[in-house]
Amino acid sequence: MAKWIKIAGGAVVLAAIGAGGWAWTSLNTSRSGVADDSVALADFTSDDAEAVARGEYVMRMGDCAACHTRGQGDFAGGYEIPTPFGTLVSSNITPDRDTGIGGMTERDFFDALRQGIGQHGFLYPAMPYTAYAKLTDGDMHDLWAYMSTVAPVSNDIDENGGMAFPYNIRLAMAGWDMLFFSNSGFEPEAGESEAWNRGKYIVDGGGHCSACHSPRNALGAEVAAAYLEGGSLGDWSAPDLTQNPHVGLGGSTAEDIAAYLRKGSDGVAVAAGPMAEAVEHSLQYLTEEDALAVGTYLVSLPASDTPAPEGADVASLPHAALDYEVNCSACHGLSGEGITGMVPAFAGNKGLLGDPTNLIHAMLKGARAPHTHEVQTAAGMPSFAWKLSDERIAELLDYVRNSWGNAAAAVPASSVAEMRASLDAREPMANPAQ
Amino acid sequence: MNRREALFSLGSMAAAGSLGSAAAAAELKGFPAQTAMSADHLPVPAKTGGGFRVLTGETEQKTVKAVFDRLIPADANGPSASEAGCLEFLDDQLAGEYGAGKALYLEGPLKPENEEAIMGAPQFLTSPRERYEAGLKALEAYAQENDGAAFHALSPDRIDEILAGLEAGEIDLGEGVNGQAFFELMLQNVREGYLADPLYGGNRGMAGWKMIGFPGARYDYRPYVDRRGEDLALAPVSLIPLD
Numbered sequence: 169m170a171k172w173i174k175i176a177g178g179a180v181v182l183a184a185i186g187a188g189g190w191a192w193t194s195l196n197t198s199r200s201g202v203a204d205d206s207v208a209l210a211d212f213t214s215d216d217a218e219a220v221a222r223g224e225y226v227m228r229m230g231d232c233a234a235c236h237t238r239g240q241g242d243f244a245g246g247y248e249i250p251t252p253f254g255t256l257v258s259s260n261i262t263p264d265r266d267t268g269i270g271g272m273t274e275r276d277f278f279d280a281l282r283q284g285i286g287q288h289g290f291l292y293p294a295m296p297y298t299a300y301a302k303l304t305d306g307d308m309h310d311l312w313a314y315m316s317t318v319a320p321v322s323n324d325i326d327e328n329g330g331m332a333f334p335y336n337i338r339l340a341m342a343g344w345d346m347l348f349f350s351n352s353g354f355e356p357e358a359g360e361s362e363a364w365n366r367g368k369y370i371v372d373g374g375g376h377c378s379a380c381h382s383p384r385n386a387l388g389a390e391v392a393a394a395y396l397e398g399g400s401l402g403d404w405s406a407p408d409l410t411q412n413p414h415v416g417l418g419g420s421t422a423e424d425i426a427a428y429l430r431k432g433s434d435g436v437a438v439a440a441g442p443m444a445e446a447v448e449h450s451l452q453y454l455t456e457e458d459a460l461a462v463g464t465y466l467v468s469l470p471a472s473d474t475p476a477p478e479g480a481d482v483a484s485l486p487h488a489a490l491d492y493e494v495n496c497s498a499c500h501g502l503s504g505e506g507i508t509g510m511v512p513a514f515a516g517n518k519g520l521l522g523d524p525t526n527l528i529h530a531m532l533k534g535a536r537a538p539h540t541h542e543v544q545t546a547a548g549m550p551s552f553a554w555k556l557s558d559e560r561i562a563e564l565l566d567y568v569r570n571s572w573g574n575a576a577a578a579v580p581a582s583s584v585a586e587m588r589a590s591l592d593a594r595e596p597m598a599n600p601a602q
Numbered sequence: 603m604n605r606r607e608a609l610f611s612l613g614s615m616a617a618a619g620s621l622g623s624a625a626a627a628a629e630l631k632g633f634p635a636q637t638a639m640s641a642d643h644l645p646v647p648a649k650t651g652g653g654f655r656v657l658t659g660e661t662e663q664k665t666v667k668a669v670f671d672r673l674i675p676a677d678a679n680g681p682s683a684s685e686a687g688c689l690e691f692l693d694d695q696l697a698g699e700y701g702a703g704k705a706l707y708l709e710g711p712l713k714p715e716n717e718e719a720i721m722g723a724p725q726f727l728t729s730p731r732e733r734y735e736a737g738l739k740a741l742e743a744y745a746q747e748n749d750g751a752a753f754h755a756l757s758p759d760r761i762d763e764i765l766a767g768l769e770a771g772e773i774d775l776g777e778g779v780n781g782q783a784f785f786e787l788m789l790q791n792v793r794e795g796y797l798a799d800p801l802y803g804g805n806r807g808m809a810g811w812k813m814i815g816f817p818g819a820r821y822d823y824r825p826y827v828d829r830r831g832e833d834l835a836l837a838p839v840s841l842i843p844l845d
Contacts, residue, residue: 490839491843493825494821494839497821498822502825554644555841555843597644597801597842598842599647599800599840600647600801601650
């Protein structure tokens with residue numbers, strides 16, 4: 169980590185202590201006043217089955233399980249999240265009184281979820297309270313009712329023990345909040361349709377789409393000016409969701425987007441990596457109406473100004489056409505048409521034309537489509553790390569990104585080599601001397 | 603073990619509960635999440651650069667070369683077996699699990715007297731590596747005794763004559779070596795070396811595949827199934843791409 173980031177972090181701590189007045193807006197918890205502050209979660213039971221059911225829907229939408237369920241019991245935490253500032257561990261959010269959130273009142277729960285003010289101090293913004301801040305009081309009450317039905321699991325977690333100084337000091341997050349956290353609920357736009365507003369509520373609130381699909385600055389905050397224009401997750405990338413016609417969702421309909429969210433594919437693209445997880449654990453549970461609302465909102469986003477890529481010359485690539493036919497065409501099609509709903513097409517798949525990270529990742533480690541209630545095949549792609557060199561992989565990616573009407577920048581073989589190292593993918597085998 | 607005995611022993615194993623333990627084996631549900639290949643799914647390319655590891659003797663190498671190049675000589679259709687790397691292929695195979703007979707049952711038969719009748723072919727308790735060592739030594743001794751010269755120094759016609767005699771079972775290579783079976787082993791291995799994927803050391807330049815018009819390790823022929831009676835001129839492809 170660069171030293172100046174540490175210094176900046178230290179400055180943030182000082183700023184937190186010095187700027188009491190400024191802190192008022194971001195740390196003011198009066199929004200939580202609608203919640204009960206007397207009964208702890210461990211003692212709370214809801215007799216409103218409908219509220220519990222609605223709360224489960226909010227939980228799915230928020231994808232709480234993505235981080236809080238990791239093989240140590242449902243919602244019992246333990247997921248290690250690598251960040252540029254150290255390793256965070258997701259907390260135990262079961263109603264267990266000692267190691268979970270059983271001691272929290274509903275008001276505490278509201279403070280934690282919507283403002284990142286937890287029972288042990290400030291939460292780290294790896295927890296998307298920045299998005300959950302938008303959740304309505306109604307959804308929050310329902311979620312609270314649902315969480316009371318979760319079985320308590322005793323699992324003691326040291327959430328920030330792996331964070332480097334000064335980021336291991338939770339109070340530093342107060343400064344972060346002052347700089348980057350908007351403590352305001354969702355405000356519908358009067359001029360927009362009900363579906364659009366519902367879509368925006370899901371995208372910005374529970375769905376926390378921008379957590380991955382917006383770029384982040386050096387202190388890990390989303391860059392508002394580049395809202396949903398795509399972000400990097402290290403060894404995966406989240407593509408541009410604006411109407412950009414070259415690398416974004418330009419040309420996609422609300423129906424296409426709804427199908428992608430609920431089934432993992434719009435017929436052209438197929439979710440993989442972390443997005444496949446999001447579809448499996450969260451988005452497939454959206455109602456048709458809600459999925460369409462998300463689509464309605466996303467297709468209204470103005471195009472980012474990412475220009476059309478210059479493209480690369482594929483006619484002169486020595487191996488790509490044969491390598492494609494031999495290794496790729498059986499599933500992805502001789503014309504890059506893919507297999508509808510199972511295997512991504514290359515022709516017209518704009519999400520593959522920007523950052524090549526996902527393609528390199530899939531070549532080196534394989535990938536898998538999501539397994540959903542409607543589409544159960546979960547077609548898998550094998551790794552090609554064992555047989556294709558960095559150069560051959562780069563060449564193949566240039567080929568698929570610049571054939572069938574596609575245009576994208578050339579992929580340097582060095583990018584493949586770097587990811588081969590960072591993913592610890594196998595080195596390619598060599599043929600004996602001929 | 604005959605069928606009745608096999609069934610009986612299976613029954614007693616079940617009674618003893620040893621089959622019951624199979625139920626404790628890992629059970630796969632849904633679909634495997636990992637699609638990166640594990641080592642045991644992958645081919646093992648021939649080791650190169652270190653020289654021969656099993657056929658280390660000069661005479662051994664020359665004998666194998668003499669046999670292989672009569673079985674597949676160089677002609678207008680393609681290079682000879684040794685030019686196509688069949689010796690390197692054989693040596694690599696003999697140095698590995700094939701040579702050690704890892705896939706073979708090498709314990710003694712329960713009833714040796716009718717083993718061959720049951721199996722329908724000669725049976726061996728030695729590994730392919732040991733069979734080559736003994737066979738090549740016996741072949742050289744046969745040439746020295748009958749021709750007064752090294753096997754590899756014999757004329758092509760004489761070598762053909764000896765090979766034909768071995769194939770017909772008319773030449774006795776002495777104690778412990780079944781000449782006919784050794785001939786068949788060499789014929790099988792030279793074919794494998796000539797036609798296996800070049801990653802295993804033979805089929806150099808994919809000469810074997812070019813000779814028979816085999817397009818190699820391609821996944822999918824759907825683009826071609828309807829093109830009948832046409833020379834598709836498909837270039838052969840190794841599992842590991844050649845430059």
